[in-house]
Amino acid sequence: MKKIIILPLIFLFIVCHSFANSVKENFDHYAISLIMSSSSNTPFCYSFLIDYYPNGQIKERGCQGxxxxxxxxxxxxxxxxxxxxLVRTKYYHPDEFGKDYxxxxxxxxxxxxLTKKIFNYDDLYENEEVELHEIPK
Known part of the structure; x- marks a missing residue:
């Protein structure tokens, strides 16, 4: 019963927050579908962030999840x-310890x-960053 009440509230928060940013690219239908999934350990995006240089150019953009x-x-x-x-992209894949990257x-x-490297997701489990040779399974 709690899940039935909480999920619509989360959905409403995300929709309102997305429109409050008034940036059309900040609305992600995929993120909302992830929230509606049954697993609480499924990573999902709840806040799209854009940081700008003083000249108005985008410095960084991504998703706080x-x-x-x-x-x-x-x-x-x-x-x-x-x-x-564009100078750098980072793809973050949170998962259980050992499968995170x-x-x-x-x-x-x-x-x-120029370079493409795979690392463990060191910030997630607060451990030392280690370069990996392949994506963990």
Whole structure:
């Protein structure tokens, strides 16, 4: 019974919060469908964040999310230089310890990938960052 009451409230909060930001790209139907899923350990996005340089260019954008009762970064994050060129992407995949990871890619001035590395999601479990050779299963 509690779940029936709480899920619509969460859904309403996300919809209101998304429209309050008045940025159309901040509305993610996929995130809402994740919230409606049955597992409380499923990572989902609840706050889309955009940080700007003083000149108005986007500095960073991504999703603050929730996993296992913890506020964390989830999904894709994008970092730009002061001229608006993409310089780095980070994909955060929260999961149980040992299956958690993040993928960090850096780009050159032409948008070509310079590096692509996989690491454990060190912030999630507050452990040391370690480069992995493959995505954990």
């Amino acid at each position: 929730h996993y296992n009762a913890t506020g964390v970064f989830v999904g894709n994050w994008y970092e730009y230089d002061i001229s608006g060129m 993040k993928i960090i890619m850096t780009y050159d001035r032409n948008g070509k990938i």
